[in-house]
Amino acid sequence: MTHCAHLLIIGGSDAGISAALRAKELAPSTEVTILLSDNFPNFSICGLPFFLSGEVSDWRNLAHRTKDDITREGIQLLINHTATAIHPTEKAVIAVDTKGQKKHIHYDRLVIGTGAVSRRPSIQGIELPGVYFLRWMTDSFAVQKHLIEYNPQSVVIVGGGYIGLEMADALVLRGLRVTLVEHSATVLKTVDPSLGEMVSAELQSRGVAVATGISIEAIQEKGNQLLVIGSNGFEAIADMVLVAVGAKPSTQLAESAGVELGFGNAIRVNRKMETNIPDIYAAGDCVETWHRLLQKSIYLPLGTTAHKQGRTAGENAVGGNAEFAGSLGTQVVKVFELAIARTGLRDSEASEAGFDPMTIESEIWDHKVYYPGAHKLRIRVTGDRRSGPLLGAQMVGHYQGEVAKRIDIFATALFHQMEVDKLSDLDLSYTPPFSNPWDPVPMTAQTWSQRFSPYSYKGDT
Numbered sequence: 001m002t003h004c005a006h007l008l009i010i011g012g013s014d015a016g017i018s019a020a021l022r023a024k025e026l027a028p029s030t031e032v033t034i035l036l037s038d039n040f041p042n043f044s045i046c047g048l049p050f051f052l053s054g055e056v057s058d059w060r061n062l063a064h065r066t067k068d069d070i071t072r073e074g075i076q077l078l079i080n081h082t083a084t085a086i087h088p089t090e091k092a093v094i095a096v097d098t099k100g101q102k103k104h105i106h107y108d109r110l111v112i113g114t115g116a117v118s119r120r121p122s123i124q125g126i127e128l129p130g131v132y133f134l135r136w137m138t139d140s141f142a143v144q145k146h147l148i149e150y151n152p153q154s155v156v157i158v159g160g161g162y163i164g165l166e167m168a169d170a171l172v173l174r175g176l177r178v179t180l181v182e183h184s185a186t187v188l189k190t191v192d193p194s195l196g197e198m199v200s201a202e203l204q205s206r207g208v209a210v211a212t213g214i215s216i217e218a219i220q221e222k223g224n225q226l227l228v229i230g231s232n233g234f235e236a237i238a239d240m241v242l243v244a245v246g247a248k249p250s251t252q253l254a255e256s257a258g259v260e261l262g263f264g265n266a267i268r269v270n271r272k273m274e275t276n277i278p279d280i281y282a283a284g285d286c287v288e289t290w291h292r293l294l295q296k297s298i299y300l301p302l303g304t305t306a307h308k309q310g311r312t313a314g315e316n317a318v319g320g321n322a323e324f325a326g327s328l329g330t331q332v333v334k335v336f337e338l339a340i341a342r343t344g345l346r347d348s349e350a351s352e353a354g355f356d357p358m359t360i361e362s363e364i365w366d367h368k369v370y371y372p373g374a375h376k377l378r379i380r381v382t383g384d385r386r387s388g389p390l391l392g393a394q395m396v397g398h399y400q401g402e403v404a405k406r407i408d409i410f411a412t413a414l415f416h417q418m419e420v421d422k423l424s425d426l427d428l429s430y431t432p433p434f435s436n437p438w439d440p441v442p443m444t445a446q447t448w449s450q451r452f453s454p455y456s457y458k459g460d461t
């Protein structure tokens, strides 16, 4: 391995920490420093909704590792330091601490893991007190403070993506009346509308008012409350507003150093996580992500991906030759009693990518119905009808119905480019409390094959 005397990493979250740990594992003599702008290295921001719901009682428990755990690995932490400039020719980064003190830090190799920031849609009044975002630990402290100090009774959540949905669940648990507003026709538009409708029904059954097809245009103060105004005459009054309309890559620092940007203004990287500038790598929510099925880069920010990309960058920064294997966009979210998951491509995405997709939807018990607690799983499987490879799967079921692990079976099959037919050959486990002799995964695959086996393909039908 090429020796790297000093590896500097900007960003102390999933990507940055993974890079540092991998580098230390492979090259213990390399000096590794992580620079991060806040005081919360290696915190699980994915857990913020569960802290705000009260299910996680102490925010400190959200730390994947403590500062001591990290420094014990021989990694230096420079907390509360914001990198303000990168000088690639001098191989130096300028960082400023909270008192304005500047540091000039030399590197041999640099990993940029600056993550993403919340999207701020152009809504008039979005800066008003009582309007919140959720990305950082400090965002969650602000929401928690508001909940404790003002005891709000109602909230409007703008955005029906996974963070908006998790927060609807969390704030119902905290006793608030929740209105969820989504501009698309169904919530959770990362799954097909038939599954999105199931999520809406679950929200409504818990008392959440769901308004779809609405674009929020303005927020105004109305006494002690906030009036939220949207398209189609939508109006709602609430004690607080949470805006959760997605994230965008944080790339200003990289761009001003001459680092090239790619898809969605994320940092352009190759599969070794190298940028266009020698000795500068990047990983996580600030970069574009190689999609294994599409065979091209897109923007797909996820914690799982950030860990893998960070590990790849860390390995290569100390002289390795690793390649990021690519994402399938596998994800899962829990909304009240439901778990909703997906992997790979949906029908419309597959068509757009030039496949000839065929999707079936089926409903199957998650375990033997004679054993208590059985629920139906709704599964959608997409395969290519010309040649039979699996292209994607989506699933909704009870949160104790192994939805996440079942979508992972599909994800593993996709990773290995299996044909839908071949899912029936997998040797999966079975006992009545957990499954059926034919698990719902191969059962759905069989339905797909019966309906549209490539071997019986007779042209367009």
Ligand SMILES: Cc1cc2nc3c(=O)[nH]c(=O)nc-3n(C[C@H](O)[C@H](O)[C@H](O)COP(=O)(O)OP(=O)(O)OC[C@H]3O[C@@H](n4cnc5c(N)ncnc54)[C@H](O)[C@@H]3O)c2cc1C
Pocket: 010, 011, 012, 013, 014, 015, 016, 035, 036, 037, 038, 041, 045, 046, 047, 048, 049, 081, 082, 083, 084, 113, 114, 115, 116, 134, 135, 136, 163, 250, 253, 283, 284, 285, 286, 301, 302, 303, 304, 305, 306, 332
């Ligand atoms: C509420 C919520 C729930 C989520 N749930 C899930 C989930 O269930 N599953 C999933 O896979 N993903 C989930 N995600 C997404 C996941 O958290 C991100 O994909 C992941 O955190 C990305 O890690 P990262 O290291 O790339 O960047 P980030 O976590 O964004 O971290 C960026 C780091 O860079 C530092 N930084 C930025 N700029 C500078 C600078 N100029 N100088 C110094 N330091 C800087 C920051 O302080 C931070 O340490 C969730 C995200 C949120 C907000």
